[in-house]
Amino acid sequence: MIFLGLLGGYLTLLGGGFGITLLLRRGIPRINLAECCCLSWLFGMGAVSLLLWVFGFLISGSALSALVTLCCLILAITGWNRAVRSGTRFFLPRPANLCEGLILVLVACQIAIVLLLSLNRPLGWDGLLMWEAKARFAFLSGNVLPQQYYVSGRSLTHPEYPLGIPLTELWLYIWMGEPHQFLIKTVFATFYACGVGLLGIVSARLTGKRWIGYVIAALFFFVPHEIVRPGSATFGYVDFPMSVVYLAAVGYLLLFLQSDSRYDFRIYVTALALLPWLKREGLILWVIAALSGAAVLFVRKKPRAWLLAFLPGALIGLAWMLYLRAVHVQASQEFFPVSWRMLLENGGRLLVIWRTMLGEMANPQTWGMFWLIAAVALIYLLCSIRKLWVAVLLWSALIPVLAYTSIYIFSTTIDYVVHIKLSLSRLLMQVVPVFWLAIAAALAMPWKAKMPSAAPLADLDGL
Amino acid sequence: VRELAAFPLEGANETIERPSGRLAVASAARPVESSLGKFLHLALWGGLICAFLLGSIPILIPEITRGRVGPVDSLHTIHLCLRAASGSEGSPQFFATLSALPPKGRIVIFMGEDVLDSLLGMAVSYLVWPREVQIISGNDKVAEESLAKIRPDSVGAVIFCKVNPPAWFPAGVNCAPGVRVVCLKRPEPKR
Numbered sequence: 001m002i003f004l005g006l007l008g009g010y011l012t013l014l015g016g017g018f019g020i021t022l023l024l025r026r027g028i029p030r031i032n033l034a035e036c037c038c039l040s041w042l043f044g045m046g047a048v049s050l051l052l053w054v055f056g057f058l059i060s061g062s063a064l065s066a067l068v069t070l071c072c073l074i075l076a077i078t079g080w081n082r083a084v085r086s087g088t089r090f091f092l093p094r095p096a097n098l099c100e101g102l103i104l105v106l107v108a109c110q111i112a113i114v115l116l117l118s119l120n121r122p123l124g125w126d127g128l129l130m131w132e133a134k135a136r137f138a139f140l141s142g143n144v145l146p147q148q149y150y151v152s153g154r155s156l157t158h159p160e161y162p163l164g165i166p167l168t169e170l171w172l173y174i175w176m177g178e179p180h181q182f183l184i185k186t187v188f189a190t191f192y193a194c195g196v197g198l199l200g201i202v203s204a205r206l207t208g209k210r211w212i213g214y215v216i217a218a219l220f221f222f223v224p225h226e227i228v229r230p231g232s233a234t235f236g237y238v239d240f241p242m243s244v245v246y247l248a249a250v251g252y253l254l255l256f257l258q259s260d261s262r263y264d265f266r267i268y269v270t271a272l273a274l275l276p277w278l279k280r281e282g283l284i285l286w287v288i289a290a291l292s293g294a295a296v297l298f299v300r301k302k303p304r305a306w307l308l309a310f311l312p313g314a315l316i317g318l319a320w321m322l323y324l325r326a327v328h329v330q331a332s333q334e335f336f337p338v339s340w341r342m343l344l345e346n347g348g349r350l351l352v353i354w355r356t357m358l359g360e361m362a363n364p365q366t367w368g369m370f371w372l373i374a375a376v377a378l379i380y381l382l383c384s385i386r387k388l389w390v391a392v393l394l395w396s397a398l399i400p401v402l403a404y405t406s407i408y409i410f411s412t413t414i415d416y417v418v419h420i421k422l423s424l425s426r427l428l429m430q431v432v433p434v435f436w437l438a439i440a441a442a443l444a445m446p447w448k449a450k451m452p453s454a455a456p457l458a459d460l461d462g463l
Numbered sequence: 464v465r466e467l468a469a470f471p472l473e474g475a476n477e478t479i480e481r482p483s484g485r486l487a488v489a490s491a492a493r494p495v496e497s498s499l500g501k502f503l504h505l506a507l508w509g510g511l512i513c514a515f516l517l518g519s520i521p522i523l524i525p526e527i528t529r530g531r532v533g534p535v536d537s538l539h540t541i542h543l544c545l546r547a548a549s550g551s552e553g554s555p556q557f558f559a560t561l562s563a564l565p566p567k568g569r570i571v572i573f574m575g576e577d578v579l580d581s582l583l584g585m586a587v588s589y590l591v592w593p594r595e596v597q598i599i600s601g602n603d604k605v606a607e608e609s610l611a612k613i614r615p616d617s618v619g620a621v622i623f624c625k626v627n628p629p630a631w632f633p634a635g636v637n638c639a640p641g642v643r644v645v646c647l648k649r650p651e652p653k654r
Contacts, residue, residue, distance in 0.1 A: 113527055120530040122540035129585055132540075137592050146593075153569065153596040156585060182539040219512065222519040228526035368519035373511050443508055446501045 002176050006183055009175030010190075013168070016072030017044025019079030024266040026082045033092045038197040039267060041190060042248055045241075046274040048072065049167035050316070052143070060142040065174045096210065103214040107196060110221040115189035117227065117234040123181060127236025130158050135169035136179040143174055150327040159329045162320050164277040165238045185236055192233040195244035196220055199433055202251035206258065206437065207444035216440045223370045223432060231426040239426045242278045242285070245271050247433035249289045250396040254437070257296050257389050265305070268293065273312035276320065280332070281404070281427065286313050288399050292392045299388055334419070335410040346409045349416060353408050356420045357401075357428075366425055374435040380442035390441070397438050400431045541586055548583035548625075549640040560638040561590045565648035568619030569595040573606045575625035583641065584624040594619065603627045621645045 017040035024043075025031055051068045059067065095101035123132055134157065138145040145166075150159050169187060173179045196217045204213025226232055226240070233240040248271035256264040272289050275282040293309050336342050361371040378398070384390045404427040413419040536542060538553075545553040564570060570591050574584025581600065588596045599609050607629040610621070621628070621635070623643040628635070635645030 116532055117527065119532045122543040125582070125585075128540050128544070129589065133589050133592075136589075140592060148593060148595075151595070152593070153598065154588065156588075156598065178537055180537045181541065182533070182535050182537065215512075219515070222516055222523065224519055224522045224526075228523060364518055365522060368522065369511070369515040373515055376507075376511060446504050 002178070002180065002183070005176040006172060006186070009172040012069055012072045012175070013044040013048050013171060014040050015044070015076035016047045017041055019072075019075030019077070020044070020047055020270070022079030022083045022088070023075075024270060025088075025263045026079075027086050028088060028263050029086075031083070031088055031090050032201065033090045034197055035201045036090070038194040038201070039248070041194045042245060042274065043270060044072075045168045046164065046270075046277060047075065048171045049164045050277065052167045052170060053163055056144040060144045062143075064143050068171070095214075100211065100214050103218050106218050107200070107214075107221075110218070111189070111193045111196065114192045114221075114227060114233055115186065118185040118189045118236075119182065121185075121234050123185065124230050124235035124237055126231070126238075128181070129156065130161060131165050131238055132169055132179075132181060132184060132236060133157050134163065134166035135173055135184070138166070138170045139173040139179050143170065147327055150329050158332065159327075160324055160332055161238075161280055162277050162282070164274065164279075165241060185234075188233050188236055188240060191241045191244055195233075195240070195247060195433060198244065198248055198251065199436055202247070202255065203437060203440035206251070206254055207440055207447070209444050209447060212440050212444050215443075216436050220433070220436055222368060224368055225366045225425055225429060226432060229366055229425070231429060237426065238279045239429045242275070242282055243430045243433050245274050245278060245282075246285050246289065246400075246430060247437070249275065249285075250292070250393070250434050251437060253289065253293055253296060253396075254389055254393060257392060260300070265309075269309050269312065272309070273316055276313055276317035281430065283317055284403050285400060285430065286317065288396060288403065292396055296388070296392060334412060335407060336412055338410055342410055349409050350406070352417060353405050353420060356417055357405050357424060360421070360424055361428070370432070370435075373439055377435070377439040377442035380445055381438055384445075393434075393438055393441060397431055397434045401428065404428070541589065544582050544586045545639065548579040548586070549642060551640050553639055557639040557642065558590070560636060560644050561587065564591055564594060564644070565619035565646060566594065568617060568648050569597050571597045571599065571609075571613065571618055571621045573599050573601070573609070573621070573623045573626040576600055576602065577625070580625040580641075584622075587622055587624055587642065591622075601626075603629070615647055619646070619648045621647065 014037070018036065020043040021036050021039045022031070024039075025036075048068060051071050052064065055064055055067055095104050122128070133154075134145055134149070137149055141148075145163065165187075169184050172184060172187065176183065199220055200213040200217030202213075203216040204210050207213070221227060227234060231237045231239055249268055252264045252268040252271065255261070256268055272286060272293065275286040275289065290310050290313065294306065297303065297305050297309065331337070361367060374397075378394065381390050381394055385394065404424065408416055408420050408424075411419045542552040545551060545557075551557075570588075572584050572588055574580050574587075584598060584600070588598055599605065601609075603626055606623065606626045610629060610632060621632075622645075623635075625641045628643060628645065633645050633647075635643050637643050
């Protein structure tokens with residue numbers, strides 16, 4: 001029964017996300033089913049968690065779950081109707097040759113391994129106490145995280161973190177009928193599958209080479225920190241899901257830049273809006289991806305699209321900040337408030353921070369040789385920095401790293417190096433998929449004569 | 464070139480606001496890569512990817528083959544936390560004691576400063592939801608000093624996780640290795 005409930009939770013969430021994806025891509029004659037499923041998971045997660053949060057102010061218990069289920073069904077039906085009416089056809093990409101087929105089988109095996117690894121490991125410290133705990137508390141309190149939580153002395157669970165993932169977990173708990181620490185880990189394997197799918201699809205579309213998409217999707221598995229280290233996709237942390245959403249935002253912005261397609265732009269906008277809803281650092285990624293988008297819109301002379309692009313994410317971020325103020329949650333004590341005085345006082349830390357970061361990146365047990373490959377890719381791309389798409393890609397990959405390292409200037413921990421060592425690798429994880437996009441772009445350089453214009457559909461048939 | 468520029472990206476209904484001239488410039492401006500260049504490029508990337516795989520596979524294989532899936536347990540992680548921190552997965556008595564804590568009054572949790580002791584304390588705070596908690600990290604002396612300052616009527620229970628209660632404090636129940644629960648108010652009746 002519990003497995004049926006889990007299935008029901010997944011199907012409603014995916015159904016809602018599917019509807020949103022179809023609505024965002026309305027009017028398009030052909031839709032890649034694999035891409036649609038990946039996006040459905042991301043947008044379903046966002047929609048369900050936001051609906052649970054917003055409606056949770058008004059109702060609770062089974063009425064809340066029924067209302068959110070109804071919304072998911074309405075979204076699915078509306079999206080489907082619009083797709084049918086506009087004559088949209090779905091297609092599932094098939095490997096063009098034996099080599100692609102083998103890589104596809106390899107990727108499928110990798111996803112299965114990630115699922116099994118998720119199930120044989122416990123949720124990590126953060127996975128349990130910062131994310132799953134909130135889902136459990138909400139489930140035990142009538143499907144709503146009560147205000148009592150914010151004054152219950154559980155500041156170590158970081159009440160200031162947004163609720164995107166905890167409320168997604170809550171949704172599955174509601175359908176299962178009980179909080180379940182074992183089955184909830186399937187959520188993160190699903191994020192892995194979705195992330196790998198998007199990485200392959202975006203890489204292929206961006207480079208115009210299917211084989212590059214396949215290769216990049218298969219290689220992603222071999223970064224140890226993404227799969228087996230604490231904080232990885234198998235430990236229930238939010239950093240991995242956030243990296244997938246960031247990949248979607250940056251990837252579709254690059255595709256928009258390449259194709260000028262409004263469908264890609266809509267996906268970028270929706271993924272961008274989800275970033276502040278996942279984790280506090282999501283706001284940093286939101287600013288970075290929004291600035292990239294602003295630059296692209298400026299160059300494309302589409303000022304009216306700015307409001308559409310940045311309003312949803314800004315509203316979500318603002319609503320969450322107002323909510324925290326209303327429930328009297330204080331800012332995290334881990335960092336001093338950003339100020340010039342603190343910047344000047346602790347600016348000398350930067351050298352130590354960067355040295356520690358380089359040491360972290362060079363650790364083969366954590367990253368393998370990933371950062372070496374990424375560095376080579378960056379050198380390739382730097383040679384073409386005058387192209388807008390290259391500049392956007394470099395900006396989206398490098399600026400988060402700079403921003404994340406700079407925040408330790410404001411660390412309140414006396415031994416801030418320990419703070420860096422504890423958390424930096426997880427922050428770096430959030431940009432790893434975008435670095436893979438950079439690697440894909442570098443790999444395709446000799447064939448990139450067509451960039452920044454779009455590869456024609458004929459080249460990408462089946463993607 | 465004109466055909467390429469007019470080619471629908473994702474479908475015939477989509478209009479692309481791209482003048483064909485721009486594409487022509489973009490295509491013509493790029494020099495055709497030489498075969499040697501492509502060969503060197505592929506050799507470099509082939510080497511890098513092989514080195515990457517050779518470096519990562521030996522790290523991944525032992526991790527992948529370690530452990531087993533399951534059991535399908537709703538408190539899977541908590542049981543593992545308790546086993547790591549206290550040596551026991553938590554007996555039925557442990558869970559029964561925590562669930563029967565007084566509903567009113569906050570629960571004061573003392574936990575040692577060690578990572579595993581903190582894990583134990585946090586696991587206990589997780590399990591006593593929806594009760595208000597006050598988590599105090601420190602050694603026996605800190606616990607004694609803190610208890611001396613606490614107003615007993617505001618506290619429902621005190622839980623010591625790898626911390627020894629002071630001699631003058633009620634002994635309470637040792638419900639798991641290293642976990643001692645002292646109820647200061649009447650516990651919830653068993654259902």
